[in-house]
Every structure is written in structure tokens, then in C-alpha cells.
Amino acid sequence: MLSTNRVKKTxxxxxxxxxxxxxxxxxxxxxxNLGVNPIEKLMDNLGEMALRLIILTLIISSLSDxxxxxxxxxxxxxxxxxxxxYVCLHFSTYIFLDHFFNFQFIxxxxxxxxFITFGFISFLCLIPMAITSFDGMIKKLGFNLWKxxxxxxxxAAILSSFHFFMLVRANKTExxxxxxxxxxxxxxxxxxxxxxxx
Amino acid sequence: MKKILPSxxxxxxxxxxxxxxVKTASAFSIATSLSLSAKALHNNDSxxxxxxxDENDELNTYEEITTxxxxxxxxxxxxxxxxxxxxxxPKPWTIKIEGLVEKPLEINLEDLLKKIEIEDRIYRLRCVxxxxxxxxxxxxxxxxxxxxxxxxxxxxxxxxxxxxxxxEMPGQKRRLLxxxxxxxxxxxxxxxxLTILSTGLYGHDLLNxxxxxxxxxxxxxxGFKSIKSIETIRFVEEQPSATWSMxxxxxxxxxxxxxxxxxHPRWSQATERRIGEFMRRPTLMFNGYEEEVAxxxxxxxxxxxx
Numbered sequence: 001m002l003s004t005n006r007v008k009k010t011x012x013x014x015x016x017x018x019x020x021x022x023x024x025x026x027x028x029x030x031x032x033n034l035g036v037n038p039i040e041k042l043m044d045n046l047g048e049m050a051l052r053l054i055i056l057t058l059i060i061s062s063l064s065d066x067x068x069x070x071x072x073x074x075x076x077x078x079x080x081x082x083x084x085x086y087v088c089l090h091f092s093t094y095i096f097l098d099h100f101f102n103f104q105f106i107x108x109x110x111x112x113x114x115f116i117t118f119g120f121i122s123f124l125c126l127i128p129m130a131i132t133s134f135d136g137m138i139k140k141l142g143f144n145l146w147k148x149x150x151x152x153x154x155x156a157a158i159l160s161s162f163h164f165f166m167l168v169r170a171n172k173t174e175x176x177x178x179x180x181x182x183x184x185x186x187x188x189x190x191x192x193x194x195x196x197x198x
Numbered sequence: 199m200k201k202i203l204p205s206x207x208x209x210x211x212x213x214x215x216x217x218x219x220v221k222t223a224s225a226f227s228i229a230t231s232l233s234l235s236a237k238a239l240h241n242n243d244s245x246x247x248x249x250x251x252d253e254n255d256e257l258n259t260y261e262e263i264t265t266x267x268x269x270x271x272x273x274x275x276x277x278x279x280x281x282x283x284x285x286x287x288p289k290p291w292t293i294k295i296e297g298l299v300e301k302p303l304e305i306n307l308e309d310l311l312k313k314i315e316i317e318d319r320i321y322r323l324r325c326v327x328x329x330x331x332x333x334x335x336x337x338x339x340x341x342x343x344x345x346x347x348x349x350x351x352x353x354x355x356x357x358x359x360x361x362x363x364x365x366e367m368p369g370q371k372r373r374l375l376x377x378x379x380x381x382x383x384x385x386x387x388x389x390x391x392l393t394i395l396s397t398g399l400y401g402h403d404l405l406n407x408x409x410x411x412x413x414x415x416x417x418x419x420x421g422f423k424s425i426k427s428i429e430t431i432r433f434v435e436e437q438p439s440a441t442w443s444m445x446x447x448x449x450x451x452x453x454x455x456x457x458x459x460x461x462h463p464r465w466s467q468a469t470e471r472r473i474g475e476f477m478r479r480p481t482l483m484f485n486g487y488e489e490e491v492a493x494x495x496x497x498x499x500x501x502x503x504x
Contacts, residue, residue, distance in 0.1 A: 036266035036473055037329060109466055171274055171374045
């Protein structure tokens with residue numbers, strides 16, 4: 001069994017490790033070394049990282065049901081907040097670098113283009129989770145309400161994986177793998193809820 | 199005389215492979231040296247193109263044009279074509295002209311180029327993904343080749359087919375798209391003086407990632423209409439199929455004219471990012487070639503025929 005202490009010790013390096021890609025990409029952007037279309041590249045990298053971290057959070061949730069991995073749950077919040085961090089960077093790249101605060105255009109874009117709508121709703125889903133992720137929030141809100149809020153990870157994961165799926169023009173293997181993992185984890189949750197908890 | 203042992207003779211298949219290896223190796227070194235010399239050259243002589251630029255346009259660099267490409271035959275990433283195309287061998291090249299013509303032809307590209315005068319054309323290229331570039335092409339009007347082909351009077355459209363060589367084009371080993379890539383033009387579009395077949399850019403033979411040795415350039419249409427590495431040109435009576443409009447007909451029409459008023463489900467076509475610029479530009483109707491081509495579509499509803 002993984003001891004909680006051992007998992008806790010991995011937290012600082014994990015935090016540094018998860019910050020690194022964003023720093024590196026922003027550095028590359030600033031020195032003009034992020035390819036020929038750097039804004040698109042930055043946005044793609046950030047978005048993909050965010051989606052992977054969202055899925056990783058889900059995997060940790062399910063994995064921590066197993067006795068051996070129970071202690072991993074102490075990492076879930078860290079990973080989840082990093083997913084939110086990358087989504088925020090992804091979204092601000094879109095607002096600031098891609099469209100330079102042209103909100104008239106951006107709002108139209110969000111409403112008209114389903115893949116952007118999906119991505120945006122997914123972002124909205126993550127906000128209440130991030131806000132209620134701090135110590136003491138479970139007590140303040142009560143476990144049931146807190147838990148309900150954090151079920152938002154499922155719509156967030158589904159919507160963001162479809163956001164990616166719809167963006168890809170051909171060969172949708174990678175988004176299909178992500179969607180597959182999410183469906184698998186989601187059905188496991190349903191199964192647990194219906195057949196085990198009762 | 200010394201007797202040659204059978205084992206000393208290289209089997210034919212090994213010999214072929216060895217040749218291929220040597221070819222590959224030399225292709226690598228040539229490509230590397232070429233891209234270096236090409237860069238140097240372009241820095242010196244882009245001035246000769248600058249006088250031909252339209253107002254508000256600046257040339258994109260040779261590096262931008264040759265490292266940021268959509269050419270799924272070499273992979274889906276923008277840098278895949280420049281990274282994965284070194285095995286492709288565009289020489290020698292034969293163009294097949296078939297369909298509704300007086301006599302089907304197979305033309306050797308080098309022979310063809312001896313008869314044809316190559317011109318400079320500086321065009322904006324607008325990708326359907328809402329980015330754009332300005333490229334100094336070398337090529338000749340498609341209409342000249344059509345004259346050589348002498349199509350029959352019932353030839354209303356032309357279909358173009360990209361070569362299918364999965365051994366040299368790694369993207370074709372996977373079904374990213376139904377191969378080979380096909381595209382088409384209506385005869386009057388093909389005859390329009392803006393429509394060219396390109397053989398080079400910035401004064402150099404086209405690199406593989408840009409569609410060597412021969413590609414179409416139709417500057418008022420989205421970039422995917424400008425089919426690369428053309429092997430077959432077929433004259434037909436009915437509107438031919440085109441790869442992207444087969445794959446997703448709701449997104450890509452046969453005409454695919456640059457049109458800032460027809461919205462695309464993925465990208466707003468109202469604006470574009472010119473590669474190298476920070477602020478987006480408004481997209482111009484027919485990519486700014488309205489004067490030259492709008493008459494081709496004057497009785498058509500471009501919302502329907504997008």
C-alpha cells in the first residue's frame with residue numbers, strides 16, 4: 001500500500017513539474033521560438049495539457065477506491081487545480097493573444113461555434129470546483145453539497161474532450177482515446193453508485 | 199581472370215535497397231544544403247518581389263512558407279510536412295492528362311517546362327483555418343496546359359489527383375483522409391488568368407512540403423483547393439469530387455471561395471491571422487481578388503454554393 005506520507009512527499013516535485021511546461025512554453029513564445037504560428041501552438045499545448053490533467057484527476061478518483069492507491073487522493077486536488085490553471089491559461093490565450101479582447105467577436109464565436117461553446121461551458125464548470133477546493137470548504141458547505149459541486153468534473157471532462165474532438169480535422173484517434181477513458185471511468189462511477197453503495 | 203563467386207554478386211533486391219539508401223542519404227544532404235542556401239539567397243533577392251506586392255501586404259519568409267504546411271500526405275502536424283518529406287522523390291515526374299481530351303497524354307514535366315515560360319506571381323494564401331501568408335510563387339497559367347491538353351467541348355470541369363506513394367508519403371500509410379487527394383475546378387475557374395500551376399517559390403524549385411514538383415495555386419479559394427504534387431489532370435463533364443468536401447460536406451463546399459460572409463462551423467471566416475502578425479486582419483472577399491474573379495459567380499448564391 002502507498003502510504004499517505006510517501007505520497008505527500010511527492011507533492012512539491014509534482015507541483016514544480018506541472019508548472020514547468022507552462023513556463024517553458026511562455027518562455028519559447030517570448031523568445032520567438034514557438035514555431036511559425038506561436039499563438040495557435042501555445043493555445044493547443046495549453047489546452048491539451050488541461051484536458052490530460054482533467055482526465056488524470058478522474059483517474060485518481062477512481063483509482064483511490066482501491067486500497068493500494070487510497071492515499072493518492074491527497075494528490076487529486078493538486079492535479080485538479082493544475083487542470084484549472086491550464087484551462088485559465090488556455091482561455092486567456094484565446095481572449096488576449098488570439099483575439100486581443102475583441103469581446104464582440106469572442107461572444108459571437110462562443111455562441112456560434114459548438115466546439116467553442118463546449119470548451120467555454122467546460123471552463124465554467126471548473127470555476128465552482130476551484131473556488132470550493134480550499135481547506136475547510138467541505139465543512140463550510142457540508143459534504144453533500146460539496147460533493148455535488150464536484151460532480152461537475154464529469155460534464156467538464158465530457159465537454160472538453162468533445163471540444164478537442166470537434167477541433168481535430170481528420171484522424172480523431174487521440175480525442176477518441178480521451179473520450180473512451182472518460183466513458184470508462186464514468187460507467188465505473190455509475191456502476192458503483194447503483195450496485196455497490198446501496 | 200579471377201573467377202567471381204556468386205556470393206560476391208549483390209542480389210538485385212539488395213542492390214535496389216542500397217540504391218534507395220544512397221538516394222535517401224544524398225537527398226538528406228541535398229535538402230539540408232538547399233535549405234541553407236535557399237535562406238541565404240532569399241535574404242538577398244526578396245527585393246525583386248517586393249515591388250509586386252499589393253498594398254498592406256508583406257512577404258512571408260522562406261522559412262515560414264516551408265515549415266508551416268498542411269499536407270496530410272506527410273502527417274497532420276504543421277511541421278510534419280517539412281520533417282517527414284525527405285524520402286519523397288519528385289524527379290522525374292510525369293503528368294497524366296486524361297478524360298475528355300482529344301488525345302490522352304503523358305507529359306514529362308521537364309519537357310513541358312522547356313516549352314513554357316515561368317512567371318513570378320505574388321499571391322495571398324488564405325487557409326480555411328483562418329491563417330494566411332503572402333507567397334512569391336513561380337509558375338505558369340493553368341490555361342497554357344489546358345491549351346496543350348485540348349479538351350473536348352463537353353469538358354466542363356477538371357479534376358486533379360495527387361500522387362499516391364505511401365512508401366514516400368508516410369501520411370498515406372494511415373487513412374487520415376481517403377487517398378489519393380483529389381480536387382477540382384470549373385473550366386472557367388481553371389482558365390482564369392490568376393489560376394497557376396506552380397513549380398517554385400522564392401526562386402527555388404518547390405520543396406516537397408510545398409507540393410513538389412507541381413501544384414495548383416488558386417489564390418481566391420481556401421488553401422486546400424490548391425492541390426499539391428499533381429499526377430493526374432482529368433477533364434470531366436460533371437462536377438468532380440474533392441477530398442475535403444467528401445469528408446465533411448457541411449464544412450467544405452466544392453467552390454470553397456474565400457468568403458467572409460459564409461460562416462464555417464469551426465472557424466470564423468471574418469478575420470484571419472497573417473503569419474508573423476499579432477493582430478488579426480479582416481478577411482477580404484475572394485481573398486482580395488474580387489475584381490478578377492467575382493464575375494465567375496455573378497448568378498450564383500454563394501451562401502448555397504460555398
